[in-house]
Amino acid sequence: MPAVAQGSELGRLQEMSLDGARLAYLEAGPAEAEPVLLLHGYPSNHRIWRHQVEALSGSHRVYAPDLLGWGASEQPLGLQFDYDTEVERLGRLLDGLGLERVNLIAHDYGGFLSLGFCQRHPERVARLALLNTRAQGSFVPRWYALFGGLCLIGRLPLLRSLAAALPLAAFHRRALAPLERKGVVDRELIESYLAPMRTRPGRRWLLHFFGEYGIAPRPELRDRLAEIGCPTAIVWGRRDQYIALETPLELAREIPGAELTLIDEAGHFVPEERPERVNRALLELLGR
Secondary structure (H helix, E strand, C coil), X not given: CCEEEEEECCXXXXXXXXXXXXXXXXXXXXXXXXXXXXXXXXXXXXXXHHHHHHHHCCCCEEEEECCCCCCCCCCCCCCCCXXXXXXXXXXXXXXXXXXXXXXEEEECHHHHHHHHHHHHCHHHEEEEEXXXXXXXXXXXXXXXXXXXXHHHHHHCHHHHHHHCCCCHHHHHHXXXXXXXXXXXXXXXXXXXXXXXXXXXXXXHHHHHHHHHCCCCCCHHHHHCHHHCCCCEEEEEECCCCCCCCHHHXXXXXXXXXXXXXXXXXXXXXXXXXXXXXXXHHHHHHHCC
């Protein structure tokens, strides 16, 4: 049985062991209902799905984990975080939750992993939704350079040690400040997203993560888009400053039967910025 972790405004978090590290997750909805797995991106945690958990848990069993390194989950320096390991770790996450097959809904980094998982393990994905994610590509040049710099720092021991003293949370807070000014998130929620960066061990883990993160596009993901056979939704905020609009257009064009929802008034953090429109698109997908 999973242990009870800390609380959330969405309910009690559970704990499980994943690759020997502690992973926290939210579980909501009828126990016998069809399962939905919500995967957050960078630099958030399960709470980015707070509007979706409420909307989906009436008809589905919803699981929303804090990926390793984020939220209430452990920050294990001894584990690998390269792409192939992370994709296969999703399968072990499903195994740990006792789920053979799920509806997979994912944002940002979670979508990057989910695309590869769906291609490698199609039998385990009933439906797929990708929300503002680099997916088969990468970032626009400005952010490609910034994240690429973090990857380089993470791979060089001396630079990694020096960078662990930098105020990384403050840098990220500036990027999230427009969401707070719009009332999309509040200060406490931003702090929960950035809390792993507030400590030196947390910053060390973040740089360890970037040291194994690959910034370049993965052509094998693009080459296999046409193989995706499950019902798929691409839900996208048009004002995304990190990822070019060609990414969702290509996903919708190449994945057979994929339905594209472009939301004019939203940017990268679309589950929080326009939750009603996102929820409608997700419920339509789950009804297919």
